[in-house]
Amino acid sequence: MKYIGKAMKRKIDPRLIKGNGRYIADLNIPGTLSAAFLRSPHAHARIREIDLEQARKLPGVVAVFGPEDGQEFDSLPVLFPHPKLVPVTQKPLDTVVHHVGEPVAMVIAKNRYIAEDAIELINVDYEPLPAVAHLDHAIQSDAPLAHQHLKSNVAAHFQQSVGDAEAAMKEAPVVVHHRFKIGRVSCLPIETRGLLAKWDFNAPEPFLEVYAATQSQHEMRSILAKLLKVSENNIRVIAPDVGGAFGAKAIFYVEDFLITWAARKVKAPVRWIEDRLEHMMSCIHEREQYHEASLGVTNDGKILAVMDTMLANNGAYVPWGIIVPIMTSTLIPGPYKVPNYFCDAKVIYTNTVPMAPFRGAGRPQAALILNRLLDQAAEKLGMDPLEIRRRNLIKEDEFPYRTGLLSRDGKPQVYDSGNYGKVLNEAVEISGYSEWRKRQIEYRKQGRYIGIGVASAIENTGFGSFEGATVRVETTGEITVLTSAATQGQGHETTFAQVAAEVFDVPVEKVTVREGDTGLITYGTGTFASRMGVIVGTAVYKASLTVKEKALKIAAAKLNTAIDVLEMKDGHVYSVEQPSIKISLGDLAHEAKGLFPGTTFPYSVEPGLEVTDYFAPEAASVTGMTDIAVVEIDPKSCAIQILDYTSVHDNGKLLNPLVVKGQVQGGISNGIGNALYEEIVYDRQGQLLTSTLMDYLVPSACEVPEMKIGHVETPSPLNPLGMKGAGESGTIPVPAVIQSAVEDALRKWNIKVENIPVKPAQLRDLMKQSKEFAVSG
Amino acid sequence: MTQSNLKNIALTVNGKEYTASVEPRMLLSDVLRDELGLTGTHVGCEHGICGACTVIMDGRPVRSCLVYGVQADQAKVQTVEGLADPDGGLHPLQEAFWEKHGLQCGFCTPGMLMSACHFLEQNPNPNREEIREGISGNLCRCTGYQNIVDAVELAAELLSKNKKCDDESSDLQVVQTGRKVNV
Numbered sequence: 036m037k038y039i040g041k042a043m044k045r046k047i048d049p050r051l052i053k054g055n056g057r058y059i060a061d062l063n064i065p066g067t068l069s070a071a072f073l074r075s076p077h078a079h080a081r082i083r084e085i086d087l088e089q090a091r092k093l094p095g096v097v098a099v100f101g102p103e104d105g106q107e108f109d110s111l112p113v114l115f116p117h118p119k120l121v122p123v124t125q126k127p128l129d130t131v132v133h134h135v136g137e138p139v140a141m142v143i144a145k146n147r148y149i150a151e152d153a154i155e156l157i158n159v160d161y162e163p164l165p166a167v168a169h170l171d172h173a174i175q176s177d178a179p180l181a182h183q184h185l186k187s188n189v190a191a192h193f194q195q196s197v198g199d200a201e202a203a204m205k206e207a208p209v210v211v212h213h214r215f216k217i218g219r220v221s222c223l224p225i226e227t228r229g230l231l232a233k234w235d236f237n238a239p240e241p242f243l244e245v246y247a248a249t250q251s252q253h254e255m256r257s258i259l260a261k262l263l264k265v266s267e268n269n270i271r272v273i274a275p276d277v278g279g280a281f282g283a284k285a286i287f288y289v290e291d292f293l294i295t296w297a298a299r300k301v302k303a304p305v306r307w308i309e310d311r312l313e314h315m316m317s318c319i320h321e322r323e324q325y326h327e328a329s330l331g332v333t334n335d336g337k338i339l340a341v342m343d344t345m346l347a348n349n350g351a352y353v354p355w356g357i358i359v360p361i362m363t364s365t366l367i368p369g370p371y372k373v374p375n376y377f378c379d380a381k382v383i384y385t386n387t388v389p390m391a392p393f394r395g396a397g398r399p400q401a402a403l404i405l406n407r408l409l410d411q412a413a414e415k416l417g418m419d420p421l422e423i424r425r426r427n428l429i430k431e432d433e434f435p436y437r438t439g440l441l442s443r444d445g446k447p448q449v450y451d452s453g454n455y456g457k458v459l460n461e462a463v464e465i466s467g468y469s470e471w472r473k474r475q476i477e478y479r480k481q482g483r484y485i486g487i488g489v490a491s492a493i494e495n496t497g498f499g500s501f502e503g504a505t506v507r508v509e510t511t512g513e514i515t516v517l518t519s520a521a522t523q524g525q526g527h528e529t530t531f532a533q534v535a536a537e538v539f540d541v542p543v544e545k546v547t548v549r550e551g552d553t554g555l556i557t558y559g560t561g562t563f564a565s566r567m568g569v570i571v572g573t574a575v576y577k578a579s580l581t582v583k584e585k586a587l588k589i590a591a592a593k594l595n596t597a598i599d600v601l602e603m604k605d606g607h608v609y610s611v612e613q614p615s616i617k618i619s620l621g622d623l624a625h626e627a628k629g630l631f632p633g634t635t636f637p638y639s640v641e642p643g644l645e646v647t648d649y650f651a652p653e654a655a656s657v658t659g660m661t662d663i664a665v666v667e668i669d670p671k672s673c674a675i676q677i678l679d680y681t682s683v684h685d686n687g688k689l690l691n692p693l694v695v696k697g698q699v700q701g702g703i704s705n706g707i708g709n710a711l712y713e714e715i716v717y718d719r720q721g722q723l724l725t726s727t728l729m730d731y732l733v734p735s736a737c738e739v740p741e742m743k744i745g746h747v748e749t750p751s752p753l754n755p756l757g758m759k760g761a762g763e764s765g766t767i768p769v770p771a772v773i774q775s776a777v778e779d780a781l782r783k784w785n786i787k788v789e790n791i792p793v794k795p796a797q798l799r800d801l802m803k804q805s806k807e808f809a810v811s812g
Numbered sequence: 813m814t815q816s817n818l819k820n821i822a823l824t825v826n827g828k829e830y831t832a833s834v835e836p837r838m839l840l841s842d843v844l845r846d847e848l849g850l851t852g853t854h855v856g857c858e859h860g861i862c863g864a865c866t867v868i869m870d871g872r873p874v875r876s877c878l879v880y881g882v883q884a885d886q887a888k889v890q891t892v893e894g895l896a897d898p899d900g901g902l903h904p905l906q907e908a909f910w911e912k913h914g915l916q917c918g919f920c921t922p923g924m925l926m927s928a929c930h931f932l933e934q935n936p937n938p939n940r941e942e943i944r945e946g947i948s949g950n951l952c953r954c955t956g957y958q959n960i961v962d963a964v965e966l967a968a969e970l971l972s973k974n975k976k977c978d979d980e981s982s983d984l985q986v987v988q989t990g991r992k993v994n995v
Contacts, residue, residue: 044910051918052906054852054892058919061851146846148835225856225864225953226919278854278919279953311857524917524954697913697955704956728861728951736944736957765956 038533038543039756042693045529046543047522056276059229059248060308067231068097070294070307071150073140073157074316075132078166078386078721079181082130082139082159089156090142095149098301099157100293101140102130108296109262111287115356120191123182123384125352127289127296131164133181133351134386135723136316141293143301147308166386168721170325170346173383181351181384190349191357191382195364197439198375203340207331211411217400217770217791218714219323219348222393223733224523226278227309228318230291232298241265245272245295250285250521251561256553258287259295274551280523281705282393283318285563286354290317315726320715321359321393322791323348324400328367330408336416336423340375343367343404347382350389357382358443359390362397365440365448367404370455370493370659371427376440386721392563394705395766402492403791406771410778420489420775421463428455428491435752442495442655450493450657454749458683459491459661461745466663466681478667479783485667485678486780490771495655496760497569497753503556504574506535506582507645510628512606512621514539514546514579519559520571521551525762526694527567531575533690534756538579539620540604556647565658565760568690570650573754578648585640586623592638593618593626656751656759659685662703662768666776673795673802675711675777682768683745687759695761696744702765704739709766710773711792712738821885825850826894834881840874841865843881844891852892852922856951863950866923867891873930873949892922895929904970905929905963914963916954924950928964932971940965 050056087099105128113122125137132139140157144150165179172178173188181188204210230247243265249255252272260267277284290307298305309318328343347360364378413423429436431454442448463469471487478485505517514535520527532546539546549555550571560566583603590608591598600611608623610616618626627644629636636642665679682703689695712732716724725731750757770791777798778788786801818833825848832847839858844850844867856864858877865876868890895903905925908914915921924947931938931946938946943964944957952960 045913047918048910048915049902049906051915051921052892052902052909052925053896053900054850054922056852056918058851058854060845060855063849063851148837223953224917224919225862225951226854226917227856277917278856279917281953311859311862524915526916693913697916697959700956700958701916701954702956705953727859728857729859733862733951733953735948735951736961737948739957741940742956742958 036537037540038536039690040688041533041691043529043533043543043691044693045526046532047526047528058226058276058278059231059246059306062231062246064231064233064304067304067306068143068145068301069147069150070297070305071142071147071154072138072290072313073154074313075135075137075139077132077161077163078135078168079164080132080161081164083162084160085140086158087140090153093149093153093156095145096142096153098143098297099140099153100128100297102128105129111289111354112258112261114354115358117191117356119193120353120357121185122353124354125289127293134388135721136313136388138289138293141297143297143305166721168385168387168717169719170323170348170383172719173385174346181386185384188384189381190353190384193380195378195440196376197373200340200342200375200377203375204329204331204342207339208334209412209415210329210331211408211415212329213407213411213787214789215326215328215403216789217322217324217403219320220393220709220713221315221320221715221731222281222283222318224279224281224283227311227314228284228288229306229308230294231304231306232295233304234299234302236302240269243270243295245270247272247274247291248277248284249274250280250523250563252521252551252553253519253559254561255287255291259292262292263295271554274521277521277523282321282391282396282563284523285561286319286391311728312726315731316723317388319354319391320350320388321390322400322709323390324360324363326404328404328408330405330412332412336412336418336426338371338373338427341367341373341405341408343378345378345380347380348385348387348390349382350385350387352389354389355391359392359397361443363401365442366398366401366493368438369402369405370429370491371405372429387717394702394763396564396763398492398494398767399706399709399770402490402767403771403774406490407774410775421459421468424459424489424491425456428459429453431456444499446654449654451654451751451753452749453657453659453685454747455491455659458659458685458747461747462661462663462681462683465683465743465745466679468663471665471679483667484670484780485665486776486778488664488772488774488776488779489661490768490775491661492768492771494565494658494760494764494767496565496658497652497656498564498566499651500560501649501651502559502570502574503647503649504571504578505556505645505647506575506578508582508586508620508624510621510624512545512619514541516546516548516575517555518548518550518571518575519556520567521562523562525567525698526691530568530690530694531571534572534575535579538576538583541606558649565762565764569656569754569758569760570652572690572756572758574648574650576756577650578646581646581648582644585646586620586644588640589623589626589638590618652753654753656687656753658687658759658764660764660768662772664772664776666773666780668777668780668798673798675793675795677740680740681743682765683747684764685747685749686761686764687751688748688757689746690758692746698761699744699765700742702763703742703769704734706766706769707739708734709792710770714792819882821882823884823887823889825889826891832881836880836882838881839877840879840881840884841876843884844876850891850893854919854922856920861951862920863927864920864923866926866950868926868930873927892925895925904974905967908963908967908970912959912963912966914955914960920950920952924952924960928967932964932968936968936972938968
């Protein structure tokens, strides 16, 4: 292949590195007003009275809206319904607030400074209601209810099962247990949320144009149409440059509705840019789960049964249903053969920010569980942690592999392809695992405590339902690709150009990719679930092939040759037999437009050298990865330092290795934050204790280690190019590998590390409790 | 505070003189973006942690979200818009970020470039650990920093062969590195 698979520099970069990006806050639309929100300081409260008059009187304020206006609003639609779910979605400007940070009133003013001044002039009389924030509290029978109209805090209770895990566990000669307490994190893109809404009342019908920092412009359009009660035909959503997202911008939020509604009301463009405080207290969180898990193995380390009890916090609402705990419960077996499996999952409402997928989406939790159980079993059997993994990984010749579970779409879960053993072996090789094991013994003699962790995991990527692409040859001979994707830094403008360039055999520079705009293509889903490369990439490929076929048909007629002697190369269609007989792509595009009005279209193809095609994959393509980490722990301060980090991924056929490696590295750094530093903390009453980046620790260049990245390519049979997703897999094994390495380093103290993030203070407490610590002083 | 007195300020940004009438409470980041139309400087946290809004003020990197516009009166400010030459020729740091895939979403990049620019001026021949420390005041959520470190390393090499990154200069010249790539 000439372009696909090449590490090409990104086409978008020159614009961004010169400061010429166009993010929402940069748009300069005359007359744009600014919005600001008054947010609830209470985790659960009823608004008795609210006085907006002082705020309305402030010069520069255009309008102030509150709960009275909210009476006419619908609750946000239930996305991802589930038979076991009692769904509660957020109602904009409701009279009862269910978490700290929920919008209570909205000010529209000349600028943000004035809008915030006005916010301070709003007086609210709250009746505080009992609130619940912590999982262990929320499940108690006398716990306050997160929603007063519900009978309990349980949003959903469901099971997953294969075989008879209970019976197999009883028979297992070796059984180990582990508990997990996984903390909550924020997606935290460096650009916060934001949108700008502008209505054109002079259009045939009022027309709404929305510029939004969104991962999913088509979904946003469809929800806005429903809530604003206008046709989708009268809404255009544009995602210009978006400064990172990681899940935060896949969700539809009440603010998205309120800004568009307010712009209609005040008849002027309105923009809202979330500030960081708002981001911490209102933009989705993820990860928080507690697990109690058991593993039964044979005496030679073969898995007999895995059992898990999960409690998942879902915050106050279910903006994306219960996707995250479902994902966790279906992926605990991961790359390992688990003949008997049972998971009991309870999803809990609390008066905290809602949970929805953050990069990894329930899978880092899943990867943690069985990998750490295998560590315990290996320890008990006196086996190397690598060996127990090798004995249980699904083998290369066992694909397609049926796990016996149902996938999130209700169909049997099938892993399409993979070579987990090879991925593991590559990681062992690259990391210098054996050397590190030797060094570990030597270091221990010197009083240095290093630990080595290993974790293998999978990601089901490229979920449906579909995406689309329009591919067009311009009369200049250039290729235009319009897709239903949105980009937040993934380099689509380059990778999708590579796909089209490959088909047409034109330089990548000749291909222009446009996306993030509902005006470009009718239907689309969105950039999440590591699905763009696979699904949009395939749509671009298919559409390009059809356009090429059409071009060849026109060329055959025009050149008066048989189609099978024609070849497309370097921007022309040639006769292989007689290369002087040729026509350029630009001329063919011209031909495809017909002659002039009144003439009969001369070709037996549809006019226009353009095709729109959609791709709906039959199932997810499954990636595999193994990470190996070496950490050193100072036994006095318990500071944890990563000495070596290796990550090997099988992302199928890579479109652009430079871009994929960047995705993996970025994912790992999110994982490192997750594993060691980041945690959103609420007190028992639902007060947010980590509302700034002083309290919520995002890793800097000093905390993220140098990473050694390897790739194994097992093509997926589910799409013609053999692609698999790559956006999230970096994050997935990291908490497991770090927790594993830390426990290994502190083996002398015989402690069990159960928390994520792993923090020095916890380790110190655990070591203090350990007998060994007392002996060693 | 509801109504404030406007203050007249004059500042030099990327070699060009500007005047503006601003409220004393207006942040330098907002002055640059909203009053002067220089939106290359991004705002990520507004409390001085993320570093996205970093600009060079009188030779030193500052968080423009922690500086009031009135404090920049009579100051020389350099922003990302001043790095490339007016004809579009990239600064070696910009070239290196492109070459090494040192950015993804690009939102932290302007601040990262400005910090790195000042850092290389202080330490033209850094090792990787020093680079990591040098950019540790700028958060990036996309890249995992490794490619940024690679890029700063490459920029140091490019700069040592050619021209200094001079943040006092009001008119940054195009740097001929011999590694230029078509935009």
